[in-house]
Amino acid sequence: MKLRSRYPFYIAIFVLIAGGIGLATARHVQLGIPWLAGEQQPVWMVEARIDFEAVGEEVLVSLNVPDSPPGFRVLSQQAASPGYGFSLIEESGDLRAEWSIREAEGPQTLYFNVQLTPDESSHVPPPSEAPDPEAVFWEEPEATAVAEILERAAAKSASPESMTRELIKLMQSSDPDQNIALLLNSDNYVTLLHRMLNHAGIPARVADGLQLEDARRLQPLRAFLQIHNGERWLTFHPETGQQGLPDNVLLWRQDAVSLLDVMGGEDSQVSFSMLQQTVPALQLATREGGQNGLGLVSLYELPIEEQGMFRMLLLLPLGALVVAFMRIIIGVRTSGTFMPVLIAVAFVQTSLVPGLVAFLSVVTVGLLLRGYLSSLNLLLVSRISALIILVIAITTGISIIGYQMGFNTGMTVTFFPMVILAWTIERMSILWEEDGAREVLVQGSGSLFVAVLAYLLMDAPLARHLTFNFPELHLVTFGLVLLMGQYTGYKLSELKRFRPVKEFS
CATH class of the missing domain: 3.30.460 (Beta Polymerase; domain 2)
Known part of the structure; x- marks a missing residue:
């Protein structure tokens, strides 16, 4: 009965993970967003040049242009035709570019540019009915x-x-x-x-x-x-x-009757030039993303300022996953449950080495000052408030000193969560008084170790790419965290207690 009661939970975990992977796959297929950061996509720029001799009357030029060519996806179409009116006209499934002018005389040159990218999923849809063969007449012999x-x-x-x-x-x-x-x-x-x-x-x-x-x-x-x-x-x-x-x-x-029609001109001809470029596949996908399906709920539809905020915010679940794994499965002790995640976020802003130096400096100075505050017998709220003010003063001083010494990265110390730092100092100070310096060292080093691991994962280009472009993958992260929450076995760090049993046997 106990196992059976957990079936709905495991089914929910499976639905979360499958749903996250399925939605991400649909976004990849529908919008073309690449799985890997930095993927490149070839883009062909094809230019059609029309040359003809105008005879001094009104001119109408019609050129058949590709709409849905098999194996390619059209990205953009534009014309360069000074003095001419231009429009794209679709008639019976035939897309044509038309230029017009009231009067023209002498040599004329018109240009039509189209950008395309290879796309194997692009194809011409079949007609609703099979066409009839054309009637053909032959003379003898x-x-x-x-x-x-x-x-x-x-x-x-x-x-x-x-x-x-x-x-x-x-x-x-x-x-x-x-x-x-x-x-x-x-x-x-x-x-x-x-x-x-x-x-x-x-x-x-x-x-x-x-x-x-x-x-x-x-x-x-x-x-x-x-x-x-x-x-x-x-x-x-x-x-x-x-x-x-x-x-x-x-x-x-493909199905147009003619390639080029020119009224009001003679000696017309059309030729083509082409050039290949390589652009980021993500750039192409985001440019077309808002036009259909999942692109309407893409984060790229948000203002740039909010996109920057979500790029950082969507990294937090990865840090939470690392903390849950290290504490539940490995058994690393940290100061606070998710303080390492916030420290890792600060490391992402400051880079690893300056962040470590700033964190150790602030916590060390803070512990010394906390010892003085403890001797004043202040109330908890007043003590924490004083610590926040002291932490801000310390970080400001470190930023100024770092700037004067030529270390501009010292300015980014202000990204650290001040309240969390102040509470960490208070927690470590109480821990020092109750359990001694050794426990402070164990939990402090554990917090830094987990924070560094979370930072390495969160700062990876692939992680940044996937979390922002496929936010539905966080359903997988959510499912894994819930799954680890059901683990009640031994932590890996506790297995050393059984070493004497192994040696005895």
Whole structure:
């Protein structure tokens, strides 16, 4: 019955830990916040340059731009077009950039910039209904040649994908027959494949891809073949027949009828330049975090001043975990329950060595002055109040002396919790009177030891990163502290009492 009564407690611990890990994982997946501090994410900056000759009348330029390209996530889109009006227009799932001006004449240059980052989870959602193949008309003798080639490809295929691969193999044969030679001489190769597949009843289209290479300029688009297998669009290399996109290929145009339309101009052309940068992954995640889901409850939505406060506040549970482990499991005696946590927070502000020097100096001087106050037989409240005033005076003096000696870190002594220091001095003084100097040394050194361990954990870059960016992980910390609260066994420091038993046996 006793064990059974603890089942709800252990179930609650499991829910806390699983919930914390689950929420943190969801934040990582949904917002892209990295698990490790300092992770870098590549960002591609692609610039489309449009050149044309204006003929002295109103100009309207429309360029198809990527919206949700597979394998990439669009971060930003902007245009550089002095004197032109600009807007992004979406029509039937086709995103286009449009420039307009009342009148223009002579050479014109327009720029469109897009920033993208690789994202394997990004994909084009499938259409609600499978598209119908386009109607294609052939004249003789092309019609006979197409029918024969498609019949040969269909004999070796059993699906739209295999049909596409077999057709590409036939068209890329090193020894083409008369039918293939006739078709290749009469039409653009990728357009020819696109028309032949539609004629065979397989919905197909031509997509334009851009090979991303760092610091390349004036690059053209490359044509890729896409077919619909009844469920989704698949991309094929039109020369090798390989399914899927090659590495670092951005599909700039997929379902748009045209890439570039220019009204009021002639001799238009578009070229692309690109540059790769590496930016912190956390910077990308926080920039987009407020747009959806868990980003709405992110600490990055708070003002900067409050963010700084929470960065320190969220480290306290780690210190509490260290204190609970060291006292309950290890058995280290400290002066006060969670005073080492506050000392560790002060160490985070001051850095370890200056903090240790300041703490030892303040406590040592305070104990000496506490001995004098004890001889005055003051009441407890008056004695503590006097100690607070003395601690403030001592820390002020240490700060001034440190500054005059050129140690600027001495100024950070003021971050120490004054009331806690005053109470620590009072507690150690009473302990000295009741149990002697040895007990003061044991508990004082234990407090400093645990405080140093808590500081090392709290000051770790990974701990700072996880506690602030994944605050739900504190549910795990909470569960572990509760779990340790049920421990009633021997502390590790007490096992030395059984050494004589081991030696006797």
